Amino acid sequence: xxxxxxxxxxxxxxxxxxxxxxxxxxxxxxxxxxxxxxxxxxxxxxxxxxxxxxxxxxxxxxxxxxxxxxxxxxxxxxxxxxxxxxxxxxxxxxxxxxxxxxxxxxxxxxxxxxxxxxxxxxxxxxxxxxxxxxxxxxxxxxxxxxxxxxxxxxxxxxxxxxxxxxxxxxxxxxxxxxxxxxxxxxxxxxxxxxxxxxxxxxxxxxxxxxxxxxxxxxxxxxxxxxxxxxxxxxxxxxxxxxxxxxxxxxxxxxxxxxxxxxxxxxxxxxxxxxxxxxxxxxxxxxxxxxxxxxxxxxxxxxxxxxxxxxxxxxxxxxxxxxxxxxxxxxxxxxxxxxxxxxxxxxxxxxxxxxxxxxxxxxxxxxxxxxxxxx
Ligand code: TRP
Numbered sequence: 001x002x003x004x005x006x007x008x009x010x011x012x013x014x015x016x017x018x019x020x021x022x023x024x025x026x027x028x029x030x031x032x033x034x035x036x037x038x039x040x041x042x043x044x045x046x047x048x049x050x051x052x053x054x055x056x057x058x059x060x061x062x063x064x065x066x067x068x069x070x071x072x073x074x075x076x077x078x079x080x081x082x083x084x085x086x087x088x089x090x091x092x093x094x095x096x097x098x099x100x101x102x103x104x105x106x107x108x109x110x111x112x113x114x115x116x117x118x119x120x121x122x123x124x125x126x127x128x129x130x131x132x133x134x135x136x137x138x139x140x141x142x143x144x145x146x147x148x149x150x151x152x153x154x155x156x157x158x159x160x161x162x163x164x165x166x167x168x169x170x171x172x173x174x175x176x177x178x179x180x181x182x183x184x185x186x187x188x189x190x191x192x193x194x195x196x197x198x199x200x201x202x203x204x205x206x207x208x209x210x211x212x213x214x215x216x217x218x219x220x221x222x223x224x225x226x227x228x229x230x231x232x233x234x235x236x237x238x239x240x241x242x243x244x245x246x247x248x249x250x251x252x253x254x255x256x257x258x259x260x261x262x263x264x265x266x267x268x269x270x271x272x273x274x275x276x277x278x279x280x281x282x283x284x285x286x287x288x289x290x291x292x293x294x295x296x297x298x299x300x301x302x303x304x305x306x307x308x309x310x311x312x313x314x315x316x317x318x319x320x321x322x323x324x325x326x327x328x329x330x331x332x333x334x335x336x337x338x339x340x341x342x343x344x345x346x347x348x349x350x351x352x353x354x355x356x357x358x359x360x361x362x363x364x365x366x367x368x369x370x371x372x373x374x
Contacts, residue, residue, distance in 0.1 A: 003159050003160055004157055005030060005039040005040065006152060006161060007040075007041060007161055008041060008085070009044060009066055011043050011044070011045055011048055011065070012052065012058065012062060012216070013216045017214065017222045017261075018221070021197075022204065022205065023197070024069070024224075027073075028075060031076065031080050038081070039081065040080070040158070040338060041075060041083075042083055042084075042338070043063055043082070043084045044085045045059050045063060046092075047145050050148075051116075051142045053141075063084060063331075067331055068317055072313045072314070077333075077334060082331060082334045083335040083337070084334075085152065087335035091151045091155055094151035094154065095144075101180045101184075106173070107146065110169050110170075111169050112166055112167070113143065120136075146169070150177045153174050154174065155342040159192060160192065163194055164204070165196060167194065168196075171192060179191070181349075188352040207221065208239065209257075224310065224313055227314075231307055231310065238258055239256075241253075247291075248291050248292055250290060250291040252289070253288055261306070266301070270301070270304070274300075274304045274305070284298065
């Protein structure tokens, strides 16, 4: 059996550097490694709608943004199937059957859903008290999205799901569903494995304000579609070491976002090009720790490094931006390919569950005989 990748993103905004180090960069490498028989990259609009029912326009507008970000980073529709989740209705049918294999209390224990409920200010009790003060209740669709995600993964018989550690509970829940399904209905579904980012500094990029995570709502993101000038301005205001006031002062590298970004992005050749006085990032860090190295100098290096990485991405983006119709046509073809793959799995699922009545000649024959004998 070949190796198959399925992964994706919710189209709630443009993709940023956090996505790039956490997933996009890796996906392009995996795509070009030739190690995988099939790669499916999904724009998870249906999942995004589970907590954006009141704002479908936001999702609608961001589908093209995510597609442009994918293409400009080097995902290639010739090698990877790029598709839109809602255009593969087979996924809904699978999810509906999987719902019978998961208990409410199991869903309640999913730590990612738990923390997302808190983050979104959903209230678990919307039945009492002053209705004007009542929190927004949890939509059932949102609550059950881990089950829908299990159908995303299993529909394509994915063996490998490249994703961040926040997705671990989702993959775990998918594996449980697969085991349950296979033990009740017979070996049908493939058990997937998560593929976590490989390098510790790639796990999570902090925001430009030093907060744990880049997030659109915090306004601390550098987007892949930012111009060179926007990147320069954002880096110049970045959080460093608040106690490093004068250049002579010793500075801290840990928790200093500028150095965290250099950890994630800089390579030895960047030093040759932009900072020949230092052989490596370690030397630069040592000088910063000792004192005598100013933030501006380090930030200028980071600006050069980021723009060097982003320039080819910007160039490809500009080209795809001139052909929006072609991008949608590519997504339509991808969605058709994805749909055919999901339909095949769904047929196997229906057969395994024995709900394939019309093709089940045994069922019809045995009931014919039973009624004849009556
Ligand atoms: N939950 C993922 C996210 O929020 C998006 C997603 C939907 C996904 N279905 C998936 C990721 C299947 C991996 C596999 O980013």
